[in-house]
Each structure stands twice: as structure tokens, then as C-alpha cells.
Amino acid sequence: MFIINPSSHSGRSRKKFPLLIRLLDEAGIDYEYKITKNIDDAYRYSLEANKNKLDVITAVGGDGTINAVLNGFYDTFGKRISSSKFGVIYTGTSPDFCKSYGIPTNIKQAVTVLLDNKSRFVKVGKIILSRHNKIENHGLSIDKIPDAQVKYFACCANIGLGASLARIANKGVRKYLGDFAGTFFSLLKVILSYKPGNITEIIDGHTVNISKFYNLSVGITPFIASGIKIQHKLNEDDDRFYCLLVKNLSLLKLPGLLRKVYSGKPIKTTSYLFLHYARNIEIEGNYKNPDVEFDGDPAGFLPCRIGPVEDRLELIS
Numbered sequence: 001m002f003i004i005n006p007s008s009h010s011g012r013s014r015k016k017f018p019l020l021i022r023l024l025d026e027a028g029i030d031y032e033y034k035i036t037k038n039i040d041d042a043y044r045y046s047l048e049a050n051k052n053k054l055d056v057i058t059a060v061g062g063d064g065t066i067n068a069v070l071n072g073f074y075d076t077f078g079k080r081i082s083s084s085k086f087g088v089i090y091t092g093t094s095p096d097f098c099k100s101y102g103i104p105t106n107i108k109q110a111v112t113v114l115l116d117n118k119s120r121f122v123k124v125g126k127i128i129l130s131r132h133n134k135i136e137n138h139g140l141s142i143d144k145i146p147d148a149q150v151k152y153f154a155c156c157a158n159i160g161l162g163a164s165l166a167r168i169a170n171k172g173v174r175k176y177l178g179d180f181a182g183t184f185f186s187l188l189k190v191i192l193s194y195k196p197g198n199i200t201e202i203i204d205g206h207t208v209n210i211s212k213f214y215n216l217s218v219g220i221t222p223f224i225a226s227g228i229k230i231q232h233k234l235n236e237d238d239d240r241f242y243c244l245l246v247k248n249l250s251l252l253k254l255p256g257l258l259r260k261v262y263s264g265k266p267i268k269t270t271s272y273l274f275l276h277y278a279r280n281i282e283i284e285g286n287y288k289n290p291d292v293e294f295d296g297d298p299a300g301f302l303p304c305r306i307g308p309v310e311d312r313l314e315l316i317s
Contacts, residue, residue, distance in 0.1 A: 001049040001056070001057045001058065002032070003033070003069050004017060004034065004061065016107055027115055043069070053083070057085070060091060063092055066097050067294070069086070074152050078309035078311065080311040083314070086314060089111070096224075096296070101317040114316055118316065121315070122312060123308065125157060125294070125306055126152055126307055127292075130142070130285070130290075137285035145285070145303060153295045157306060162293060191249070191254060201282070201284075204278050214249050215244075216246075218281055219232070219242050233277070240279045244267065245275075260273060282306075284302065286302045
């Protein structure tokens with residue numbers, strides 16, 4: 001099953017579909033495809049395909065499409081619905097997932113990888129978060145929120161400034177400036193206007209109060225966003241996440257922060273940047289800085305809880 005998003009890359013991905021169909025027909029495989037009208041379609045088609053136990057379910061689109069199709073593989077308990085394999089044909093703007101797992105962005109090469117059918121089991125994060133930002137959620141845990149939703153991510157989740165960045169960058173800035181420049185420009189704009197607050201984080205059962213909080217990145221793959229790469233110490237068997245915390249930021253510290261997160265070099269602890277590792281992370285509700293995003297798209301609001309899934313995803317790569 002190929003789940004195709006014609007809106008990826010501002011609609012430019014649509015031009016690549018005839019080539020994809022021709023390559024699949026030439027390969028002589030038994031396949032079908034669905035064209036999505038919105039991101040909810042991608043999730044729904046993936047869920048149906050998993051329930052029908054198809055051999056391979058492939059996302060054709062950008063990071064948003066990949067995430068929606070991935071979510072169709074899991075129930076609300078973090079269990080796989082089927083033994084279907086997950087495939088990706090990338091036609092988006094920021095191939096963080098593909099760069100992390102060696103999936104070509106060239107259509108012909110990606111189809112070749114898909115048909116070779118070599119797979120690996122990869123880590124996936126489970127996140128429970130609020131659907132709405134309500135003042136009455138301030139200071140509460142996710143267990144006390146009636147509108148909680150369960151989602152899954154493959155690359156990274158951001159709480160705070162990074163989620164605000166996703167909302168701005170995805171509104172069209174990258175369409176005109178390109179992926180790297182658009183994201184970088186949006187990052188500068190958000191940093192200069194962001195008003196830090198205080199949050200409460202529970203890390204593997206230990207409560208930590210963080211003042212002048214800017215952002216927490218909870219990641220699996222090295223890529224947080226366009227051009228931002230985090231070198232971490234986790235191997236594929238480790239079910240922990242890396243947690244990159246930004247706090248106590250100022251204009252004088254800003255050049256150093258940008259240099260560190262764009263260089264891809266090992267992160268050294270400073271007064272404003274701290275890297276640690278955890279299996280389970282909880283953030284209490286925070287009405288002033290509530291935004292949560294994962295895999296590049298705004299997703300919901302605090303409070304939230306993040307942990308590993310029970311069943312890893314079988315990815316063709």
C-alpha cells in the first residue's frame with residue numbers, strides 16, 4: 001500500500017508521482033495506492049492497511065506524512081497492530097527521518113531500497129499530551145487531563161520554543177526561503193520574541209523545577225530540525241531518549257547556542273545548554289509556554305508524558 005500526499009513540498013511532490021507509478025509497474029509488484037486529501041487521511045489509510053495486514057505500508061510525502069502513516073501502525077498502548085513493514089518514498093522538504101536511517105530521497109533509489117525489502121527495527125517514541133491549551137491545566141499531570149491523546153514520533157519531540165518555531169516555519173516561511181534558511185530565520189524570530197517561564201519536569205521519577213525555560217528536545221534520531229543535528233551517545237538497543245535542555249538564554253549567549261546546535265559536534269554542558277538521557281519524561285501543564293511538536297509539526301499542548309513503545313517499528317531501509 002502506498003499512501004500518497006500530493007500536498008507535500010507545497011504541492012511540488014505531485015510531479016514525482018507518475019515516475020513512482022511507472023517504476024512500480026515496471027517492477028511487476030502487486031500494489032495499490034491511496035491519495036490523501038489531508039493528514040488525517042494518511043493516518044486512516046495506514047490504520048486500515050495495518051488491520052488488513054498488508055506486507056508493506058509506504059508513506060509517500062514529507063515528515064508530516066511519515067508521522068501520520070507511522071501512527072497507523074500502533075494502538076493506544078504502544079503495541080503494533082500488525083507485522084506490516086514500514087516504507088518511505090520521500091517527497092517533502094526536510095528529510096530528517098530519511099537522513100537518520102539511510103533512505104534515499106531520490107525516487108528511483110528509494111524504490112530500489114523498497115523492493116530490496118531489507119529491514120531493521122527502529123525506536124519509536126510514545127507521547128501522551130493535551131489536545132487544548134487551558135489555564136486550568138496549569139501545574140497538572142497528564143493523568144488529570146480529560147482530553148489527553150496518544151501519539152507516536154520517530155525523530156524528535158520539542159516542548160517550548162521549538163514547538164513555537166514549528167508553527168511559524170510551517171506557515172509558509174520555508175516555502176519562500178527554502179528549508180535551511182526558512183527554519184533559521186524563523187528560529188531567530190522566535191528566540192527574540194520568546195518569553196521564558198518555569199516548568200516542572202519529571203525525569204525517570206525524579207522531579208526537577210526548571211526556571212527560565214526555553215526548550216526541551218526529546219529525541220531518538222540525531223536530527224531535531226532542518227540543519228540542527230545532535231550528536232548523542234545512544235545505541236540502537238538503548239530505549240532511552242536524549243534530552244537537550246535550553247534555559248537561562250540571553251542575546252549574548254545566542255551566537256554560541258546557534259553554533260553548537262548547527263555544528264553537529266558533541267554537546268558540552270554550559271549555563272544554558274544541558275544534555276542528559278532518560279527513558280520516561282513528564283512535563284506538567286504550563287499555560288504560558290504550552291506548545292508541543294514532534295517530527296516537525298505542531299501536535300498539541302502540555303502536560304505530556306513521553307516514553308518508548310513496547311513494539312519497535314520494522315522499517316525498510
